[in-house]
Amino acid sequence: MAHKRAKIELAANTAGIKSPNPFWLASAPPTNSGAQIMRAFEYGWGGAVWKTLGQDPPVINVSSRYGAMDFGGQKLAGFNNIELITDRPLETNLKEIYQVKKRFAKHAVIASLMVPCEKQAWRDITKKVIDAGSDGIELNFGCPHGMSERGMGAAVGQVPEYVKMVTEFVKDASSIPVLVKLTPNVADVRFPARAAKAGGADGVSLINTINSIMGVDVETMVPKFSVGGKISHGGYCGPAVKPIALNMISQIATDPETRMMPISGIGGISNWSDAVEFMLLGSSSVQLCTAVMHHGFRIIEDLNAGLEGWMRRKGFTQLDDFIGKTAPNIVDWKHLNLHHKTVASIDKEKCIGCDVCYVACNDTTHQCIAIDTKKKNRKPHVLQDDCVGCNLCSLVCPVDGCITMTTVDTGLKPLTWDELMKNGMKGYGEVYRRH
Amino acid sequence: MARSTASVWRDNFAELKKPLVREEARVEASRCLYCYDAPCVKACPTHIDIPRFIRQIAAADPLGSGETILEANALGHSCARVCPVEVLCEGDCVYHDWHEKPIQIARLQRFATDAVHATDELPFSAGEDTGKRVAIVGAGPAGVACAVYLRRLGHAVTIFEKRKIPGGLNTFGVAEYKMDGKTSLEELRLLFRLGCTVKTGIAVDSVLAKKMTKDFDAVFLGVGLAGTKGLGIPGENLSGVVDALSFIERVKAHDRRVLDSSAVTVVIGGGNTAVDAVTQSRRTGASKVILAYRRGAEDMSAYDFEVALARADGAELLLNAAPKRILGKKRVEGVEFARTKTSKGKLLEDKKTFVVPCDRVIKAIGQQKDESVAALFGVALNDDGTIQVDAKTLRSSQAGIFAGGDMVNGGKEVVNAAADGKRAAWGIHRALIPGAQPDESSSYWVSTIDGRVVAPIRPRDEANHGA
Numbered sequence: 001m002a003h004k005r006a007k008i009e010l011a012a013n014t015a016g017i018k019s020p021n022p023f024w025l026a027s028a029p030p031t032n033s034g035a036q037i038m039r040a041f042e043y044g045w046g047g048a049v050w051k052t053l054g055q056d057p058p059v060i061n062v063s064s065r066y067g068a069m070d071f072g073g074q075k076l077a078g079f080n081n082i083e084l085i086t087d088r089p090l091e092t093n094l095k096e097i098y099q100v101k102k103r104f105a106k107h108a109v110i111a112s113l114m115v116p117c118e119k120q121a122w123r124d125i126t127k128k129v130i131d132a133g134s135d136g137i138e139l140n141f142g143c144p145h146g147m148s149e150r151g152m153g154a155a156v157g158q159v160p161e162y163v164k165m166v167t168e169f170v171k172d173a174s175s176i177p178v179l180v181k182l183t184p185n186v187a188d189v190r191f192p193a194r195a196a197k198a199g200g201a202d203g204v205s206l207i208n209t210i211n212s213i214m215g216v217d218v219e220t221m222v223p224k225f226s227v228g229g230k231i232s233h234g235g236y237c238g239p240a241v242k243p244i245a246l247n248m249i250s251q252i253a254t255d256p257e258t259r260m261m262p263i264s265g266i267g268g269i270s271n272w273s274d275a276v277e278f279m280l281l282g283s284s285s286v287q288l289c290t291a292v293m294h295h296g297f298r299i300i301e302d303l304n305a306g307l308e309g310w311m312r313r314k315g316f317t318q319l320d321d322f323i324g325k326t327a328p329n330i331v332d333w334k335h336l337n338l339h340h341k342t343v344a345s346i347d348k349e350k351c352i353g354c355d356v357c358y359v360a361c362n363d364t365t366h367q368c369i370a371i372d373t374k375k376k377n378r379k380p381h382v383l384q385d386d387c388v389g390c391n392l393c394s395l396v397c398p399v400d401g402c403i404t405m406t407t408v409d410t411g412l413k414p415l416t417w418d419e420l421m422k423n424g425m426k427g428y429g430e431v432y433r434r435h
Numbered sequence: 436m437a438r439s440t441a442s443v444w445r446d447n448f449a450e451l452k453k454p455l456v457r458e459e460a461r462v463e464a465s466r467c468l469y470c471y472d473a474p475c476v477k478a479c480p481t482h483i484d485i486p487r488f489i490r491q492i493a494a495a496d497p498l499g500s501g502e503t504i505l506e507a508n509a510l511g512h513s514c515a516r517v518c519p520v521e522v523l524c525e526g527d528c529v530y531h532d533w534h535e536k537p538i539q540i541a542r543l544q545r546f547a548t549d550a551v552h553a554t555d556e557l558p559f560s561a562g563e564d565t566g567k568r569v570a571i572v573g574a575g576p577a578g579v580a581c582a583v584y585l586r587r588l589g590h591a592v593t594i595f596e597k598r599k600i601p602g603g604l605n606t607f608g609v610a611e612y613k614m615d616g617k618t619s620l621e622e623l624r625l626l627f628r629l630g631c632t633v634k635t636g637i638a639v640d641s642v643l644a645k646k647m648t649k650d651f652d653a654v655f656l657g658v659g660l661a662g663t664k665g666l667g668i669p670g671e672n673l674s675g676v677v678d679a680l681s682f683i684e685r686v687k688a689h690d691r692r693v694l695d696s697s698a699v700t701v702v703i704g705g706g707n708t709a710v711d712a713v714t715q716s717r718r719t720g721a722s723k724v725i726l727a728y729r730r731g732a733e734d735m736s737a738y739d740f741e742v743a744l745a746r747a748d749g750a751e752l753l754l755n756a757a758p759k760r761i762l763g764k765k766r767v768e769g770v771e772f773a774r775t776k777t778s779k780g781k782l783l784e785d786k787k788t789f790v791v792p793c794d795r796v797i798k799a800i801g802q803q804k805d806e807s808v809a810a811l812f813g814v815a816l817n818d819d820g821t822i823q824v825d826a827k828t829l830r831s832s833q834a835g836i837f838a839g840g841d842m843v844n845g846g847k848e849v850v851n852a853a854a855d856g857k858r859a860a861w862g863i864h865r866a867l868i869p870g871a872q873p874d875e876s877s878s879y880w881v882s883t884i885d886g887r888v889v890a891p892i893r894p895r896d897e898a899n900h901g902a
Contacts, residue, residue, distance in 0.1 A: 072465040072493075352532035355471035378474070398468050399533065 014285040015203030015262040016177040017136035019046035019108035026287035027112035034096025043297040047108030052085035059084040067214035067225030079238035094132040101133035114140040122169040142183035142208025157183035160195035167199025182206040189248040203262030209235025238290040242268030250330040253282030272306025280326035334418040342389035342405040350402035353378035357393035447718035448611040460546040464493035472889040475524035480854035481508035482886035501551035502558035507883040509583035510853040515545035516614040562589030570651040575603020577840025578657030580856025586629035593632040644811035656838040661805035670761025679712040679799035697721040697795035704799030705735035727753040828862030
């Protein structure tokens with residue numbers, strides 16, 4: 001029989017918003033117009049969240065809008081913008097939403113909305129975008145710059161009561177799924193998430209961008225990215241924010257109150273494996289922006305191919321096979337096993353003798369890497385009895401696979417801090433000595 | 436290869452290693468692993484803190500980087516161009532163990548010192564006047580380096596140079612595609628601003644030598660080696676037989692007489708100077724160049740990468756060929772060679788000989804030791820003709836007389852001479868001011884004389900226990 005590959009289904013469904021794959025363009029400059037979104041769909045994007053719509057007259061933007069942080073040789077490791085919502089008339093956008101949906105019936109078009117906190121204003125715009133043919137609505141409660149000064153965006157998202165109230169305004173008027181886009185500029189993202197749920201939201205999308213100043217030019221001593229020498233804080237995104245986004249997503253995915261709420265994950269996704277991480281922690285779709293602004297729409301080709309290839313290797317045939325699979329592994333510190341022991345070992349064959357691990361361990365962590373000065377090869381070794389398994393050496397080692405962390409069987413039953421507290425610290429001495 | 440007079444120097448002698456532009460430098464600098472107790476630093480005779488200066492480039496501080504370099508090596512600007520880094524710092528880069536290209540240390544160093552030169556300001560100043568005077572014989576790399584560090588310590592310095600132009604081999608003896616004479620002179624111009632008196636066109640004789648020992652508190656001999664050794668075979672005086680150093684000097688002076696002056700050139704020797712003579716013959720228009728060496732390839736003292744360059748320039752290698760006679764009436768017409776082979780370390784020659792027709796012979800079998808200056812100062816020599824010195828201070832057998840560079844090490848690199856100059860400056864300082872200790876302005880560079888000793892880190896002990 002001829003070789004036949006298993007069929008992999010990439011179709012996604014987030015709170016009832018269906019798309020041919022889980023990759024959406026986030027509400028941002030790439031989704032500014034119908035022409036851009038149609039081009040993106042032609043490349044293979046699954047969905048697009050329209051650049052946020054607001055009331056007329058449209059906003060006025062400033063010149064000089066984006067800033068970036070490069071790290072080492074990496075451009076746009078972090079990215080920042082002070083652009084406001086769409087600066088085009090509402091009618092123009094509605095007309096183009098209609099045109100896009102007419103041509104791309106199966107692709108998801110989500111209307112991002114932001115109007116002042118008045119019930120009628122929200123009802124009006126909700127009706128209009130539904131009439132235009134949108135598949136879903138995303139409430140922009142996250143934009144941290146400019147609009148927040150006018151009582152919108154993050155100014156709403158930071159107050160759970162407002163989140164709930166406005167969500168109710170929209171849900172009341174909407175026949176299509178409503179996602180609430182959350183701001184990370186809060187102490188605990190679970191509170192606005194719970195408020196969104198209480199207001200009837202069908203799902204949440206996060207994270208929006210983080211308050212940020214991109215830097216100061218040390219030669220001129222003015223902000224690195226500025227509007228004629230001055231700058232307001234902007235929204236930070238790009239690869240650098242990914243761990244922050246993953247944490248917030250896992251918080252919502254594991255919170256008893258919001259556990260089952262659909263999540264569209266956003267924050268520093270650059271490639272398929274980033275996307276898989278977001279999905280493993282509970283996102284049913286993902287949204288990208290910085291990577292697209294860096295490389296254009298065509299990255300969707302390797303995003304789709306990478307996801308499909310990974311699913312094939314793992315034996316998954318649909319997204320639901322793995323969405324949220326890793327979320328249960330995110331727990332409070334008190335539930336970690338105090339008796340788990342890993343130690344570092346250095347592969348002498350792979351070691352190039354840069355001794356970066358040696359100085360890192362000795363200067364900054366636990367002084368358990370040594371160099372045998374009698375040998376001339378500079379190659380360090382781990383004093384495994386002293387190693388606390390902190391990982392630092394394996395993290396700083398430039399050679400792939402040279403320093404590995406190996407689990408050591410302590411022969412001791414798992415014991416967490418929580419259990420230790422509950423049993424009156426029985427076994428404390430044993431744990432302390434082992435470290 | 437360009438043949439017309441105007442384009443020869445521009446095209447055939449263009450720099451082989453181009454400067455890095457800012458972005459290239461940043462990317463290359465970012466590759467550096469910042470090794471602990473780095474092998475590249477140990478491989479550098481002047482112990483420049485290479486990871487530090489590279490990190491400074493990565494952090495957009497090229498002037499700070501240049502200062503790190505020039506602290507340890509006063510001639511860092513020229514060393515960035517002329518050092519055989521393949522066998523020094525870059526040769527010991529840990530990237531080799533990774534089967535990756537080493538960090539381009541020389542080009543990064545040049546990026547930093549170019550930045551310093553662009554400001555036209557030295558990152559250090561002369562020390563407070565000590566009232567002591569030091570005479571330096573020879574304005575080559577050893578003498579200049581010694582002068583710089585002595586000035587930084589506050590001693591008055593007078594350099595006596597035999598030639599009309601200072602710099603020694605750095606100015607006259609480096610292949611132009613590595614560094615032109617102008618760059619060497621620019622480096623000196625900046626360094627001499629520390630306040631060195633430079634007397635050029637003065638050869639030391641017995642009168643001057645006596646005067647020096649009387650008028651100065653110390654003398655440093657950085658005289659280098661003398662001219663190319665003779666072959667000791669018939670025909671050496673024929674027209675068309677030249678020595679490599681004079682030839683290279685002419686090429687560097689853009690002397691048009693070297694252009695198209697030979698159809699077939701035979702270069703005799705197996706060292707780096709021989710290779711320089713080969714490539715420069717080719718680049719000045721010789722249609723055929725033969726590098727003739729008495730022994731086999733494995734015995735050549737030229738670096739592999741230099742030989743590779745000669746081959747790339749189209750040179751033919753004639754190995755195991757000992758020159759017996761240079762043939763010709765007035766001008767050279769050929770060289771008669773005997774085949775050789777090595778047996779148990781001994782070189783055996785065939786009786787039968789063969790002739791290689793040529794119209795130019797360049798002798799490059801090493802430089803002679805010039806014992807005359809040493810004799811004027813009465814310093815003791817080793818058996819091989821080098822000056823006897825104390826390894827730590829470079830003091831000669833005579834109190835107050837120090838020496839360094841080629842006449843001490845037998846002929847090494849610019850960077851070795853620079854390291855000697857630095858070591859001798861501290862040796863002289865300690866002789867002039869007994870018990871002197873490094874102060875704030877000298878402690879860093881003094882620590883680079885022997886290289887900073889990195890103390891072994893004590894393994895974790897109980898005191899460090901805990902989070």
